[in-house]
Amino acid sequence: xxxxxxxxxxxxxxxxxxxxxxxxxxxxxxxxxxxxxxxxxxxxxxxxxxxxxxxxxxxxxxxxxxxxxxxxxxxxxxxxxxxxxxxxxxxxxxxxxxxxxxxxxxxxxxxxxxxxxxxxxxxxxxxxxxxxxxxxxxxxxxxxxxxxxxxxxxxxxxxxxxxxxxxxxxxxxxxxxxxxxxxxxxxxxxxxxxxxxxxxxxxxxxxxxxxxxxxxxxxxxxxxxxxxxxxxxx
Amino acid sequence: xxxxxxxxxxxxxxxxxxxxxxxxxxxxxxxxxxxxxxxxxxxxxxxxxxxxxxxxxxxxxxxxxxxxxxxxxxxxxxxxxxxxxxxxxxxxxxxxxxxxxxxxxxxxxxxxxxxxxxxxxxxxxxxxxxxxxxxxxxxxxxxxxxxxxxxxxxxxxxxxxxxxxxxxxxxxxxxxxxxxxxxxxxxxxxxxxxxxxxxxxxxxxxxxxxxxxxxxxxxxxxxxxxxxxxxxxxxxxxxxxxxxxxx
Numbered sequence: 001x002x003x004x005x006x007x008x009x010x011x012x013x014x015x016x017x018x019x020x021x022x023x024x025x026x027x028x029x030x031x032x033x034x035x036x037x038x039x040x041x042x043x044x045x046x047x048x049x050x051x052x053x054x055x056x057x058x059x060x061x062x063x064x065x066x067x068x069x070x071x072x073x074x075x076x077x078x079x080x081x082x083x084x085x086x087x088x089x090x091x092x093x094x095x096x097x098x099x100x101x102x103x104x105x106x107x108x109x110x111x112x113x114x115x116x117x118x119x120x121x122x123x124x125x126x127x128x129x130x131x132x133x134x135x136x137x138x139x140x141x142x143x144x145x146x147x148x149x150x151x152x153x154x155x156x157x158x159x160x161x162x163x164x165x166x167x168x169x170x171x172x173x174x175x176x177x178x179x180x181x182x183x184x185x186x187x188x189x190x191x192x193x194x195x196x197x198x199x200x201x202x203x204x205x206x207x208x209x210x211x212x213x214x215x216x217x218x219x220x221x222x223x224x225x226x227x228x229x230x231x232x233x234x
Numbered sequence: 235x236x237x238x239x240x241x242x243x244x245x246x247x248x249x250x251x252x253x254x255x256x257x258x259x260x261x262x263x264x265x266x267x268x269x270x271x272x273x274x275x276x277x278x279x280x281x282x283x284x285x286x287x288x289x290x291x292x293x294x295x296x297x298x299x300x301x302x303x304x305x306x307x308x309x310x311x312x313x314x315x316x317x318x319x320x321x322x323x324x325x326x327x328x329x330x331x332x333x334x335x336x337x338x339x340x341x342x343x344x345x346x347x348x349x350x351x352x353x354x355x356x357x358x359x360x361x362x363x364x365x366x367x368x369x370x371x372x373x374x375x376x377x378x379x380x381x382x383x384x385x386x387x388x389x390x391x392x393x394x395x396x397x398x399x400x401x402x403x404x405x406x407x408x409x410x411x412x413x414x415x416x417x418x419x420x421x422x423x424x425x426x427x428x429x430x431x432x433x434x435x436x437x438x439x440x441x442x443x444x445x446x447x448x449x450x451x452x453x454x455x456x457x458x459x460x461x462x463x464x465x466x467x468x469x470x471x472x473x474x475x476x477x478x479x480x481x
Contacts, residue, residue, distance in 0.1 A: 135291055136328035140342040140394060141318030150341065154332050 014202040020193050024206060027189025034106045034185060035172045041111025042171065046118025049073070051148075053119070054126050059144070069119070076116035082177045085109040089181040102183040106175065114171045121167060125160035126152060158229055165222040169215055176211070186210060240267045242302060242398055242429050243288060249296035250283055257283045259453040260297070265398065268427045272440035272461075275450035276476060281433045284450060285402050288431065289320045302397065318346055321391025325403040327383040329375035335362070335386055336371040339393045347394070354393070361389045365419050381412030385419050392423075399423065401432040437480055441465055449473050 015021040049069045056066035076084065089105035129152050137147035179188035190207035194200050243265040250258040257280040265271055273281045286292040288299060290306060290313050298307050306316050330338050339358035343349040349357075362368045365385040367378075375383055384404055391399060401420065405413045417439050424430060424443050434440060440447050440461060447464045449457045449472075457464070457473045465481070468474045 130326075130328075132324055132326050132328040133330065136322075136324065136330070138314075139289060139291060139317055139320070139322035139324075140391070141314050141346050142342065143314050146345065150345065151330055155330075158332065 010199055010202050013197050014193055014199060015206070018196075020196065023184075023189035023192050024186065024203075024210065027184055027186040028210060030103075030178075030184055031172070031175055031186040034103065034110060034175045034178060034183070035168075037107040038110035038114055038171055038175065039168055041107060042114035042118050042167075045112055045115025046122050049115065049119035050122030050126065053123055055144075072112075073116050073119060076113050081109065081113045081174055082180050084113055085177065085180055088112075102178075102181050105181055106178045106183050106185075110171060110175055110178075113174075114167060117167055117170075118164065121160050121163050122156070124163075125156035128159045129155045161229065162222055162226050165218065165225070169218050172214060172218070173211060241265070241300075242267050242269075243431075244300040245288070245297070246300070247297035248284070248287060248294055248299065250280070250287055250292060251295045257453050258287065258294075261453075261455055262297075263448070263455065263458070265429065265431060267429055269446060270424045270428075270430045270444045271432065272444040272447045273431065273433045273450055274435070274437070274440060274447060275456075279450045280453045281450045282402055285400050285431060285433045288400055289317050289322060291322075318342075318394050319397045321394060321396035321399045323384070323387050323391055323399065323401045323404045325407050327375070327380070327387045327407070329383055329387055329390070331375050333374075334371065335367070335373055335375065335378070338375070338386065339390050342390070343393050358389070358393055361392055362386070364422075365389055379412060380408045381415045384408065384412075384416045388416075388419055388423075398429040398431065401430065401434070403433050403435065405434070405436060435480075437465075449476065451476070 015024075049072065052062050052065045052069050056062045085106065088109045089102065093099040093101070093105050093108075133151055133155065134147055137151040138144075142150065175185060176187040178185040179191060182188075184192070187207055190203040193203040197203070241264045245261060245263045245265075248258055248261040249256070261284065273284060275281045283292055287294050288301075290299070294307055298305050300306070301316050301320065304311060304316065306313055329335075330341070333341065336355060336358055339362065340349075340351070340354035343354040343357070344351060359368060359371060362371060365388070367382060367385060367389075370378060370382065370386075375386070378386065388399075388404075404420070405416050408416065413436070417436065420430070420432070420439070421443050432439075432444070442461075444461050447459060447461055448455055449464075449470075451472050457468065457470050459467075464473075465477065468477055
């Protein structure tokens, strides 16, 4: 047999026989679902924490909330996401609350983890808006909150949009450890095929390529977005 | 001019310190309705800080500021409400870069004074016309020159129909050839009897337009006089030496 025939046979065994390709497509669906929900959780967490920390820095309010936010950032940026995932699935949900929903555990773990990074992105965004903008808003009679919402936030969001989208790409790739709690995401799907066919190359390369294509598409979209934002500036 | 009913801002024993650094040292003065007060002095003399204390962008360390009879340094005072009546113009313009010129002018009247869009825009366009920028209403701030931006910033403050206008070195960040157009707008405001407090280095403007000049040095009001006396007959040595350097 030539190497080409080998490759074709390998392909058929791994993807066609027993409809094994379905492990990949089903896994991809799970990966996309986990990522999408995690993005939402992360945005909420990140935004709230950034607001708490910024308000505390400027006004001294929210003392207790700020301490909680500080602890949250330290823990979730200081420990591996796999460990957090298992803690949430086995301990927090499983042991303490009697819940065994893998999808929920994954969304919480990846979302809360990503939120810790997004909080710092949001905060940097708020700080990137010149102080004079804040003063101009206040001098017109806007309250602190009105100034933040009407004047600071729109500029901050525009500044951080590309960075934020890069964080979503990171998040997409990080969900590949979901297999640690036996959630059948894309990576796990490829791994299951490997365990059935005893061939590693074909399923793992397929998994890698699917991630790569998704990342490339997202990167392309971000670059277009960046160019668009720059155009409206001048 | 000096009867009490005409006092629009009353400053009483104002002290401002940043840590151990006392920037304003027990300052008292009155700003009267229709006054055009220029505050001059060497850099670091506290004149910008003084101006920023008037609308509480800087929180005074001690003393009181009364605006139209209300103690705005009181904890219970609704500062946001009072600021609506005190327009401010900054050295760096501080227009909102994400909004068109028209939106810059209407956002505060609409959100804070409940003006309808039509009403706010009509007034904004009228005011914009007065400073010769009616054709730039759809532009963004970054598409305007510095002088144009500062004129818009003045109009933005005026759209709130303030009772007093505060200017913090409004021409210091401008190219020399743009200073004139901004000073002209301010001059015509003064002619319309707008109450103005102007921190400036423009001695010509202070001499021609102001009703009163205050000289601030080292956190104290050293001398205060009507412009002619101020320039031709300075009394303190500190003012004499300052004028000899800038004139």
